[in-house]
Amino acid sequence: MTNHNALISDAKASIGVAVRVPNQSLFSPGGGRYISIPRKKLVQKLEADPSQTRINTWIEAMRASSPTRTRPGNISSLPESKEDEHSSWMAQHPSALSMFEEIAEASKGKQIIMFLDYDGTLSPIVEDPERAYMSDEMRNAVKGVAKYFPTAIVTGRCRDKVRRFVKLPGLYYAGSHGMDIKGPSKKTKHNKNNKGVLFQAANEFLPMIDQVSKCLVEKMRDVEGASVENNKFCVSVHYRCVDQKDWGLVAEHVTSILSEYPKLRLTQGRKVLEIRPTIKWDKGMMWQEKYKKEALSLFERKFIN
Numbered sequence: 001m002t003n004h005n006a007l008i009s010d011a012k013a014s015i016g017v018a019v020r021v022p023n024q025s026l027f028s029p030g031g032g033r034y035i036s037i038p039r040k041k042l043v044q045k046l047e048a049d050p051s052q053t054r055i056n057t058w059i060e061a062m063r064a065s066s067p068t069r070t071r072p073g074n075i076s077s078l079p080e081s082k083e084d085e086h087s088s089w090m091a092q093h094p095s096a097l098s099m100f101e102e103i104a105e106a107s108k109g110k111q112i113i114m115f116l117d118y119d120g121t122l123s124p125i126v127e128d129p130e131r132a133y134m135s136d137e138m139r140n141a142v143k144g145v146a147k148y149f150p151t152a153i154v155t156g157r158c159r160d161k162v163r164r165f166v167k168l169p170g171l172y173y174a175g176s177h178g179m180d181i182k183g184p185s186k187k188t189k190h191n192k193n194n195k196g197v198l199f200q201a202a203n204e205f206l207p208m209i210d211q212v213s214k215c216l217v218e219k220m221r222d223v224e225g226a227s228v229e230n231n232k233f234c235v236s237v238h239y240r241c242v243d244q245k246d247w248g249l250v251a252e253h254v255t256s257i258l259s260e261y262p263k264l265r266l267t268q269g270r271k272v273l274e275i276r277p278t279i280k281w282d283k284g285m286m287w288q289e290k291y292k293k294e295a296l297s298l299f300e301r302k303f304i305n
């Protein structure tokens with residue numbers, strides 16, 4: 001996810017408005033965003049197919065998730081069908097910056113909570129995931145936002161790691177795709193009772209994830225450029241630095257290990273395969289109507305009552 005998300009919660013009517021803002025690069029000059037390719041159906045099909053074609057289809061999916069990079073507002077380098085896709089995506093997810101007045105109007109009397117992704121949003125996408133640093137300029141921007149609104153960093157990464165990158169106390173951190181959420185441990189304007197809320201939805205999976213992570217590290221030794229990142233409740237297998245001719249090997253290793261763990265599932269991000277528990281929870285669900293209250297209760301009950 002490369003978008004900033006503003007969620008406006010209306011407690012009385014129990015409705016919420018989620019606004020996605022295309023990433024206006026505040027970080028490196030080379031920053032920008034990737035056009036997202038819908039792959040939900042493809043992934044569903046993959047998860048249902050147990051044979052060798054499964055590996056091939058994952059390779060296709062890995063290729064499909066490596067679209068042309070564009071600068072914000074510049075889609076002229078895309079083929080026509082991609083332009084249409086981009087336009088319809090933009091129609092459904094208008095820029096919050098171009099609709100500022102409407103959002104201000106819609107948020108009157110409501111509590112705004114900021115949910116921010118980390119990789120590709122607060123930090124640039126880089127080859128080495130351990131070096132995806134956030135600029136001081138961006139840190140100050142987030143700090144400024146957090147003065148006015150309860151603010152959460154929501155990421156696929158391990159919560160502790162992203163906390164070390166962001167280095168801001170007083171925020172909520174939701175790691176492992178929302179399976180590990182912790183509120184500020186120190187008293188803030190938005191967290192006066194200093195509870196340091198902790199929510200971990202997939203505790204029982206910890207030993208399994210650890211085991212899978214170790215197996216993947218072993219297997220990936222023979223794939224040049226591949227790396228494994230243990231994100232505590234999920235594991236990432238990075239292939240950004242793997243030669244495309246070896247992507248098949250990556251898919252093969254991952255699917256063969258996963259076939260022994262029916263309680264885990266495989267999803268895909270930008271040049272990364274992610275292994276996660278099958279529990280029905282991810283960071284996107286936090287702002288879906290049926291889960292929102294549960295998640296928002298972590299962000300201080302008083303804001304939504």
Ligand SMILES: O=P(O)(O)OC[C@H]1O[C@H](O[C@H]2O[C@H](CO)[C@@H](O)[C@H](O)[C@H]2O)[C@H](O)[C@@H](O)[C@@H]1O
Pocket residue numbers: 001117118119120124125126127128129132154155156157229231236238240269270271272274
């Ligand atoms: O869903 P997200 O919060 O965006 O997390 C997805 C993955 O983000 C990180 O990887 C991405 O950023 C890396 C650093 O720029 C880049 O090298 C990698 O190719 C990207 O996929 C994170 O390292 C992964 O663990 C997350 O799965």
